[in-house]
Amino acid sequence: MRISAYEDLPFAIFQYLPNQEWELRKELDLLMTRLKEFGKQVYILPLSQLLQVALDKIQQKDKYEGLEALIVLEQQRGYLEAQRQMITYLSEPIWAPLWNVLAEVLLPLDPCGTITFLTGASALAPGLFQVSTLLNKMHNRTKVPTILFYPGSIEGTTGLRFMDLADRNALGNYRVKIYS
Structure with a gap:
């Protein structure tokens, strides 16, 4: 299965309107079932979980930093x-850059048998982190096919x-295919 034209950036974006969130979740369940029938493991990674991992890493580095x-x-x-x-926490190398956290989470997954769904991008609203920056920084960081479900x-x-x-300005990445 090929979702991207670039092997070094195996990402795609599925764009949907924010008011279609509940419909999307229902369709995701159906898509997961179909992919499993074709022998694929589906790994769902909510971006809120990625943020929590980043905050935990920050807390481990400095007990006076993090969520509290x-x-x-x-x-x-x-x-x-x-x-x-x-x-700053999600962008600076001394803390927990979000792209490093994502790369670490994807590292143990089998790129041939797994597809990852990045969901819950609204956790980054209104301005915690630019999704386009995350995808740009993932260049050459993973081989796991990953689809970002993008409300917008x-x-x-x-x-x-x-x-x-x-x-908000309309941002993008010409190397990542957008599906809608």
Whole structure:
């Protein structure tokens, strides 16, 4: 099964409108059943779980950082400041870059027999992390075919507007095929 034209970036995006979340979940169950009938293992990875793994890694590095520190920061200085700190956690090499966390989670999976579904991208809203950055940073990091289920609208052939938010720029990656 080939979802991507690039072996070094075996990702695809399935774009759906945010108001279709419940329909998508039902269809995912059916798709998983069909893939299993063809001998594929389906690994569902909610992005919220990936965020939790990242926060746990941060806490292990520094007991004064992580989720509790974010909660206190938000209480004292507001949501935007806490969001900026989370972006730092997920982007800086000294903490837990989200692409490293994803690569570690995918590492033990068999690329020939497994397909991964990245779900729950709305956990990254409104501005915790750009999905396009995550995919760009996964170049040459895994061979496991992975489909990101993306809530948003599509513009042109590669532009995706996250959660269909009017104030967000449409971003994309020309190397990752978009299905809708």
